[in-house]
Amino acid sequence: MMQLNKESGPQLSRRLDGVSESATLKLNATVQQMKTQGVDVVNLTAGEPDFWVPEAAKKAVIDAVHGNQSKYTPVAGLPALREAIASKTNDQQKSLSSSRPWKAAHVLVTNGGKQALFNALMAILNPGDEVLIPSPYWLSYPEMVKLAGGIPKFIPASGRQGFKITPDQLQNAMGPHVKVLILNSPSNPTGALYSKDEYRALGDVLAQSPFGKNIWILSDEIYDRIVLGATPFCSFLEANPAWVDQTITINGVSKSAAMTGWRLGWSVAPEKVTQAMLTLQGQSTSGVNALSQWAAIAALKLPESDFVEQVSSFRKRRDLLLENLKKARKIDVYIPEGAFYAFVGIGQYLRSGEDSMGFAQRVLEEAQVAVVPGTPFGDPEFVRLSFATDERSILEGCQRLVRYLDAV
Ligand SMILES: Cc1ncc(COP(=O)(O)O)c(C=O)c1O
Incomplete structure (x- = not known):
């Protein structure tokens, strides 16, 4: 948590009071530092695929460099990229797009999905507005909500309920101050994935709620391609096309095309909110790096079949991780249906007064x-273990962890 304005001298903005630094980015930096010092750490923290960027995307960047694509691009993104994103979204939301297809004008290209989420919250929230967030959640949501002046309201979704909120819970959480509902399927950190029926049931609750007409749905679909179980990915609007005028869909190529470092994401939303987000972006960061946009155009042209092998590799690694983790008998293991994380319960291993922060620190120092x-x-x-790493590391990491937990 930021502790600002404690010292004398020029003061910093109160905007950051109570906002936390990204714990995952910080931890990754510590691990990298340990590695450079020669410590043999098995790193199960990765928040990014360990595959390389598709060749076609690399070539598109090289061609763009040689083609002198070095000028500012439109703030909203290259027209060809906005078209490609609209088309991808239409493919995933067929029950909507047959009557109301998305067009380039509804798309804003951003510096990763993160900026799309931030832009959206900044464009929507007024001080005191409430934002419903199913918990566990991706750690940036509440911090972004606070930065935008909103108040996070968590809806607890335990492992016993598949880490998914129920229609009753949503109904009870609705109220006059609720402005946004954030949904994330497949989820980081739990891997939970909502089926079409489950999403439809949530949409029905919103439709019946007297407060439903005032809220925005922020549907974070960044892990759409990484589906590991039998339930297929379903976009919120595919299940609930009637919510087209109140839904902002977030996505990007970070996870789906292993392009995390190239910072390319987007939002697809009604023109009113797209325009507001565009104004914000135009006065802050402008258009996204031109080269990344050319790469994304190429990545979006690739057929789904090009990624099948990656997804089955994630599936195999997930199974390897779970099978070996279960050997520590007091770990609560849940099967992730998507993304590349397992969120596992370690409550029975906690020492008095300790939480998962202390546990993770201990495991890092004592089991590497x-x-x-x-x-x-x-x-x-709980702790989150990533299986976006090679099988040898997964096996070694699990063995070290189980050995350590058996001994303590
Ligand atoms: C659920 C979720 N949403 C959004 C993002 C942001 O993705 P990007 O790297 O495209 O900004 C992440 C990245 O970890 C994520 O896990």
């Missing part, structure tokens, strides 16, 4: 395995 504590994701008795 880096895992991400669940506390900043909303659950102090």
